Amino acid sequence: MTGKRTAFLNARLVDPASRLDVPGALLVEDGKIRDLGPRLFHDGKPADAEVVDCHGLVLAPGLIDMRVFTGEPGSEHRETLASASRAAAAGGVTTIVVMPNTDPIIDEPSLVDFIKRRAGATASVRVLPMAALTRHLAGETMTEIGLLMEAGAIAFTDGDRTIASARVMRRALDYASTFGALVVGHAEDPELSAGTAMNEGEFATRLGIPAAPTLAETIIVERDIRLVELTGARYHLGQVSCRASLDAVADAKARGLPITCSVSAHHLALNELDVGSYYTFRKVKPPLRSEADRAAMVEGVASGTIDVIVSSHDPQAADTKRQTFAQAAFGAVGLETLLPAALGVHHDGRATLLHLLATMTTAPARILGLEAGSLAKGTPADLVLFDPEVPFVVEADELHSRARNTPFEGRKFQGRAQMTFVGGVCVFDRARDADS
Amino acid sequence: MPGRDDSPILKTSHLLGIEGISVGEITALLDLADDYVTLGRSAEKKLGLLKGRTLINLFFEASTRTQSSFELAGKRLGADVLNMSVKTSSVSKGETLIDTATTLNAMRPDILVVRHQDSGAAELLSRKLDCCVVNAGDGSHEHPTQALLDALTIRRRRRNFEGLIVAICGDVLHSRVARSNIGLLSKMGARVRLAAPRTLLPADADRLGVEIFTDMREALAGADIVMMLRLQQERMAGAFVPSTREYFRFYGLDREKLKLAKPGALVMHPGPMNRGVEIDSTVADDIEVSVIQEQVEMGVAIRMAVLDALARGLAAAGRNAP
Numbered sequence: 218m219t220g221k222r223t224a225f226l227n228a229r230l231v232d233p234a235s236r237l238d239v240p241g242a243l244l245v246e247d248g249k250i251r252d253l254g255p256r257l258f259h260d261g262k263p264a265d266a267e268v269v270d271c272h273g274l275v276l277a278p279g280l281i282d283m284r285v286f287t288g289e290p291g292s293e294h295r296e297t298l299a300s301a302s303r304a305a306a307a308g309g310v311t312t313i314v315v316m317p318n319t320d321p322i323i324d325e326p327s328l329v330d331f332i333k334r335r336a337g338a339t340a341s342v343r344v345l346p347m348a349a350l351t352r353h354l355a356g357e358t359m360t361e362i363g364l365l366m367e368a369g370a371i372a373f374t375d376g377d378r379t380i381a382s383a384r385v386m387r388r389a390l391d392y393a394s395t396f397g398a399l400v401v402g403h404a405e406d407p408e409l410s411a412g413t414a415m416n417e418g419e420f421a422t423r424l425g426i427p428a429a430p431t432l433a434e435t436i437i438v439e440r441d442i443r444l445v446e447l448t449g450a451r452y453h454l455g456q457v458s459c460r461a462s463l464d465a466v467a468d469a470k471a472r473g474l475p476i477t478c479s480v481s482a483h484h485l486a487l488n489e490l491d492v493g494s495y496y497t498f499r500k501v502k503p504p505l506r507s508e509a510d511r512a513a514m515v516e517g518v519a520s521g522t523i524d525v526i527v528s529s530h531d532p533q534a535a536d537t538k539r540q541t542f543a544q545a546a547f548g549a550v551g552l553e554t555l556l557p558a559a560l561g562v563h564h565d566g567r568a569t570l571l572h573l574l575a576t577m578t579t580a581p582a583r584i585l586g587l588e589a590g591s592l593a594k595g596t597p598a599d600l601v602l603f604d605p606e607v608p609f610v611v612e613a614d615e616l617h618s619r620a621r622n623t624p625f626e627g628r629k630f631q632g633r634a635q636m637t638f639v640g641g642v643c644v645f646d647r648a649r650d651a652d653s
Numbered sequence: 654m655p656g657r658d659d660s661p662i663l664k665t666s667h668l669l670g671i672e673g674i675s676v677g678e679i680t681a682l683l684d685l686a687d688d689y690v691t692l693g694r695s696a697e698k699k700l701g702l703l704k705g706r707t708l709i710n711l712f713f714e715a716s717t718r719t720q721s722s723f724e725l726a727g728k729r730l731g732a733d734v735l736n737m738s739v740k741t742s743s744v745s746k747g748e749t750l751i752d753t754a755t756t757l758n759a760m761r762p763d764i765l766v767v768r769h770q771d772s773g774a775a776e777l778l779s780r781k782l783d784c785c786v787v788n789a790g791d792g793s794h795e796h797p798t799q800a801l802l803d804a805l806t807i808r809r810r811r812r813n814f815e816g817l818i819v820a821i822c823g824d825v826l827h828s829r830v831a832r833s834n835i836g837l838l839s840k841m842g843a844r845v846r847l848a849a850p851r852t853l854l855p856a857d858a859d860r861l862g863v864e865i866f867t868d869m870r871e872a873l874a875g876a877d878i879v880m881m882l883r884l885q886q887e888r889m890a891g892a893f894v895p896s897t898r899e900y901f902r903f904y905g906l907d908r909e910k911l912k913l914a915k916p917g918a919l920v921m922h923p924g925p926m927n928r929g930v931e932i933d934s935t936v937a938d939d940i941e942v943s944v945i946q947e948q949v950e951m952g953v954a955i956r957m958a959v960l961d962a963l964a965r966g967l968a969a970a971g972r973n974a975p
Contacts, residue, residue, distance in 0.1 A: 358892065361899040388893065391851040395867040448851065 220247040223641055224263045228271035228602070230254075232278065233575035234591030243276060245598040248640040253592055271602055274635055277574055278590050279311025279342075279599035281581040282555060283401075283479055284455060284527035286376070286548070288619075289335065290328075291320025296532035296619045298332070301552065302340035304530070304618035306645035308553040309601035309634030312343040312589050313530075314581075317354070318376035324349035324360045326368035333369050341644040342637075343589070343599070345371040350389050350400060356380040359389045362398050371585055374401035374455065377502050377531075377547070379437055381407045386441065390450035399584065401453045402441050404462065405503055409433035414543050416489045416504040424495065426542055431459035431510065434503055438462040442469045445476055453584055454478035456529060458503045460513035467522045477584050478522075480514050481529035482551055482558035483624050487511070491624070497538045497545035499624045501529070519567045524580045526573075528555040532620030549624040553616055557630035560605060564631055570605060598641035605632040662962035667779045667786040670795035671836035679804065679837065686805050686951070686958035693729070693954055703732035703964050706763040710736045711753075712789070713769040718924055718949065719789050719798075723766045726956035730964075732764070750774060754781040763967055764960060767791075772829075785963040793827050799923055800833035802955040804841065806948050807878060810919060814841035820872045820914070821863075822848040823882030823904060823931050826855050826893070830923045831882055835861050848872035850904065852893045869904050873913040880921045881906050881931050897930045907933040911942065919944050 225243040230253055232238075243253040244266065262268060282305065288295030298315070305313050315332065317323035323332060329346050336344030348370035352358050362373060373393060379402070380386045393400045410429040415421050421428035438454060442465055445452045457463050457478045469476045483501060488511040492499050499505060517523035531548030538545050551558075555577070563573045582590030589599050611628045613621040637645040662681045665673060692698060708727040712720050720736065727734040748756075750769075754777075757765065764785045767775050772792030779786040790796040804814070811817060819838050825831045825847050838845050839862050847858060848869040859865050866872035873879060884900060894900045901907075906920065920936055920943045928934045937943055 352895075359895045361895040363903050364899050388852050392894070395850040395852070 221641070222246045222251075222263070222266035223269060224258060224266040225269045225271055225276055225600075225602075226258060226262070227273055228276035229273060230592065231275050231570055231574060232592035233571050233579045234278070234593060236571060237592070238571055240273070243592065245638075245641040248598055248642070250592055250594050250596055250598050252594060269602075269636070274602050274604045275570070276600060276602050278578040278592055279601050279637060279639065280309050280556060280577040281312040281314070281585070281587065281590055282310045282528050282530065282552060282577070283314045283525055283581045283585070284316065284481070284529045285313040285552065286316045286318060286531040288532060289319065290331070294619070295534050297339065298336045298344055299339040299341075300617070300619040301530070301532075302336070302342045302344065304550070304552040304616065305342045306637045306639075307617045307634065307650065308528075309556050309603055309637050310342060310552055311599035311601065311637060311639050312345060312587070313552070314345045314347055314371060314585065316374065316376040317347055317349040322349050322354055323347070324352050324354070326361065326364045329365055329368040329370050342639050345585070347372045347374050347401065349373070350375050350393075351380060351385065354378050356382060356385055359385070359392055362393055363396050366396055366398060372399040372401050372453070375403065377403050379403050379405050379407055383440060383444065387444050387448065390444050390448040390452070394448050394450040397451065399451045399453055401455045402437070403455050404434045404437035404441065405429070406433040406436050409436070414500060414504070415492055416506050418489065418507060420489050420492070424492070424542075429504070431461060431506065434459055435461040435465060438465050442466070442474065442476060445469070445474050449475070451475045452477075456481050456484070456503060456527070457517070457523060458484045458506050458514065459510040463513055463517045463522060470522065477524040477580075479525040479527045480517065480523045481527055482555050483529070483549055484511065484514050485518065485526065486558040486561055487624060492542070495542040497540060497542055498549060498622045498626065500542060500545050500547055501531075501549050501624070502547040515562055515565070515567055518562050518573070518576060524576065524584065526555070526559045526576045528552050530618070532618055533622045534620060538622050548622065550616065550618045550620055550622055552618060554611060554623060554625050554630070556601075556603065557609075557611075557633050558625065560632040561630070563605070598638055600638040601634050602636040603632060603634045607632060609633060659965060661965050663966060666963065666966050668797055668959055668963065669775050669779060669786065669788045671797050671800050671833045671840070672795070674797075676840050679801070679840065682801060682955070682958050682962060683805050683808055685961060686801070686954040687809070689954035689957040690951065693950065698729050699731065700729065701731040702961055703727065703730040706732040706964060706967070707761070708732045708734045708764045708766065708960065709757060709760075709762045710734065711757070711765060711767045712737070713739045713767075713774070714790070716768055716790070718952070719768065722949070722952040723787075723789060723956050725953050726960055729953075730957055730960055732960070750777060751781055754778050758782050758784070764963055785967065787959060787963070790829055792829065793832070794829050795833045796829040797833050798952070798955055798959060799830050800837040801959070802948060802951040803834055803880070803921060803923075804837055805951045805955055806921065806944050807919070809951075810944065811877065814838065814843045817843040817877045818846065818875055818915075819843050819878040819880060820846045820848055820876040821880045821882065822869055822872065822906065824853045824884050824893075825849050825858065825882065826853045827885060828882045834880065835863055839863070846872045846876065848904070850894060870910060870913055873910055876914040876918055878919050878921060879906060879911065879914055883923065883925065884927055884931050901930055905929070905931055905933060906936050908935060911936055918942065921945065921948060924949070
């Protein structure tokens, strides 16, 4: 007696967890990966199974995006959990980790429960909530980390806010370590970056835009590393964006500290010059950096110092972006361009496909303690089928996100998701999507 | 008392902390206190051992329990007892601690019992005064008579400290009770465990010769004694722990957590208790497990023993030798 079976034939199986990259087939049964390998079904199609012909495309674990902002609850006009999950599915992302920066802020166990229930009812991909590290994201008093974890918070962060007080951060890390909780930090010194809109340097000078130096980031990164050394807490730097910070992280890792970090796809694919003539869709936190820093980020991914690539998906309504550069909101959507932008590192010959995919599958799974992110037998069949070579041009109108503030409008990329499966169920199929 | 042995008990003329006293001195104090428990339960509770002696209770921090316990102990031994609280003294008018000491010294007291919010205050006074100084709690440093009364309570129930597993749970960071108890129980051969969130554990606590736990359940497993510490009100809301409900959930002693301790394990608390914060009422009020009221009774006996022991070292003239 078996349930629903789906056979993926003619696939290129790519599984970073087992370092597998071979042509073959994969069988899903009851939403779980039952079997896979080069010899599976080589002597004929399986009976009683639905067949998906992969036409030689890459079949990989669905991507895990560790940094997604939505507008639910409170700003549903920007993005709901449902619309974010549609964008995720279209990007090959099967697990999104959502930030607590909503209205109300996710700093109460009941609100973690709300996100989980709401996502369960409306979202087509897996949604894991992070909870606030400090109440009201005010950076003053820590949240109920133990109770929030019991409610299902996967990690603790003030999102895109830095905890200014070293004392508060020290206590929060100390307290988090009591429960083995993961703290995700944001590194922008609030004083040095106050009122600024881009990266300090020649280009900001020419544009006349108030700017923050990279060390606004590095000062906090170095402070947090010292605090991790003191407290032993597990710490993940939410976004690294410059070489000096990366060097600090590399040094901390070399000393064996429990520190990991992410980079946003846009910090790999864009630099400060892309701000161009005050292009507000490229106003992000932290700001786009110099070409040398961007190149350092690519290097960091290649070397493995950077563990994870995230989208930093941050949907903004048109009214908050149709402003002067100084007044416009920060943030860019990114769920649907995460894979294409990240693939650039592979196409430039800087990383193998296995290595690159690990940053969006096994690495976030390991850091967050998830079962997802691999093609291991018996695990949920969260899968992405994608063509790593297919060229396309990003068009904002074709995005599935409710907000359209992509920094990549008109950008030519190579490779994107064709089909996405969550628990063996198809949640996105580009062939059918084009018809609608 | 019949068969009374007046030989000296303490080698020093002050009781500033557990750190300075030996196993022998502790045992002798506990033995003496046992006699005073008997005395306290009889109709005639008074002795004249300290007749003519002056005891000053100098409390810079409010304390109902400790102050009245010392007052009663002094009076039962026949001393004249003066209670000075800070509100009525010139300390609140800006006088320094040293000035206060000098002034008090001129009144020629025999024993000064002092409680102060700053660590080291009792030690400082002991260097400036000619009388015996008893530390009734200094900052986050020591509270020796509390540790002694806890030890008396345990010894009367368990006879022996050797190998006993004692779990001290809660705000260890700010607790003088914890520091004195760690010192005393370790000296007597008990195995001390500390259980607290990392924010309430002092740095390098493992160097104190104790086992550290952040999961209270693990600390309680197989414990003979569960000693709860008071969480100060001002430390509840965010700075050290996020909320009282979270604290109670993970570090409050309730029936469920207590089940992990050894059957018949004793529950102790130095008081005053925050019910529903560090201890559940059903545990605190259960006379089968809770010895919290007994601790209060032992407090008077221990303080009588301490005052008696210190008085034995006083010169006939009533002052410590210069």
